[in-house]
Amino acid sequence: MEAKQLKWAYLTALALVWGSSFILIKKGLIGLSALQVGSLRIIFAAIFLLLIGFKSLPKIPKHKWKYIAMTSVFGTFGPAFLFALAQTEIDSSVSSILNSLTPLNTLILGSLFFGVSFQKRQVWGVFIGLMGSLLLVFSGAMNNPNQNYYYAILVIIASICYAINVNLIKRFLSDLSPLSITTGNFAVLLLPASLILFFTGFYEVIHIETVQHAVLFIVVLGVVGTGIANIFFFKLIQISSPVFATSVTYLIPVVAFFWGLLDNEMLTPVQFVGAFIILIGVYLSAKK
Numbered sequence: 001m002e003a004k005q006l007k008w009a010y011l012t013a014l015a016l017v018w019g020s021s022f023i024l025i026k027k028g029l030i031g032l033s034a035l036q037v038g039s040l041r042i043i044f045a046a047i048f049l050l051l052i053g054f055k056s057l058p059k060i061p062k063h064k065w066k067y068i069a070m071t072s073v074f075g076t077f078g079p080a081f082l083f084a085l086a087q088t089e090i091d092s093s094v095s096s097i098l099n100s101l102t103p104l105n106t107l108i109l110g111s112l113f114f115g116v117s118f119q120k121r122q123v124w125g126v127f128i129g130l131m132g133s134l135l136l137v138f139s140g141a142m143n144n145p146n147q148n149y150y151y152a153i154l155v156i157i158a159s160i161c162y163a164i165n166v167n168l169i170k171r172f173l174s175d176l177s178p179l180s181i182t183t184g185n186f187a188v189l190l191l192p193a194s195l196i197l198f199f200t201g202f203y204e205v206i207h208i209e210t211v212q213h214a215v216l217f218i219v220v221l222g223v224v225g226t227g228i229a230n231i232f233f234f235k236l237i238q239i240s241s242p243v244f245a246t247s248v249t250y251l252i253p254v255v256a257f258f259w260g261l262l263d264n265e266m267l268t269p270v271q272f273v274g275a276f277i278i279l280i281g282v283y284l285s286a287k288k
Helices: 002-026 035-060 063-086 092-099 102-113 120-143 147-173 178-199 209-239 244-252 252-262 269-286
Strands: none
Touching: 002 063, 002 092, 002 209, 002 252, 002 269, 035 063, 035 178, 035 209, 063 092, 063 147, 063 209, 092 120, 092 147, 092 252, 092 269, 102 120, 102 147, 102 244, 120 269, 147 209, 147 244, 178 209, 209 244, 209 269, 244 252, 252 269
């Protein structure tokens, strides 16, 4: 398959997988705390990746491990907990829409710190996207007084983490295989995630049926939605550009929204407008 076709295949696969991740987080939170969801997600992904990719670790040069560690923090560790914490208060569909700010943040950080050039139209895209985000959040706060929409800030922070991550990978790790990068990331995170899980009291409640049921959702989230998806994502960054790779967030809200409908979530008309404005901004910022 040609590179042009391949990048669209990766993009579509990632949209389906990551679009389903938000409902898996929501289901996991039924029996688990946010810290347990985040740490278990990392642990299951790490176990899976070490089983299939352990032999790829020696291929990482010693001087590259600092970048592996940095990308593990920004690309996985921070967002894993930020999304779980956010979804204790806001709907999964809203979380996925706010995540679509990632290409905007990728453009901003890329131009400020990584020497990526930008056009005037892209600046307008950033501004429009931010306006859409504010509309979405404030409308949600007004129409869902039982939800704390300050937690939406956590999703925005996570999108900034993702933006830093893709710029770091494109700049410093493009010469490594996606499997090496992904396995290296989770090899770094396995111990801290295990320690966090231990101190949450997880092993004291693992015998509860609700907890066991929730863990099954996080197994899928960790192995497929994190481990396999990250391999695909790093490959996509290498064969395209950081902004194109993060444009997967155009499609993620569509998948997440349909999962949300099945789980009785619904956006208000004003939130629909906010979501549409965000996607216009993202499109303008990513278009060449």
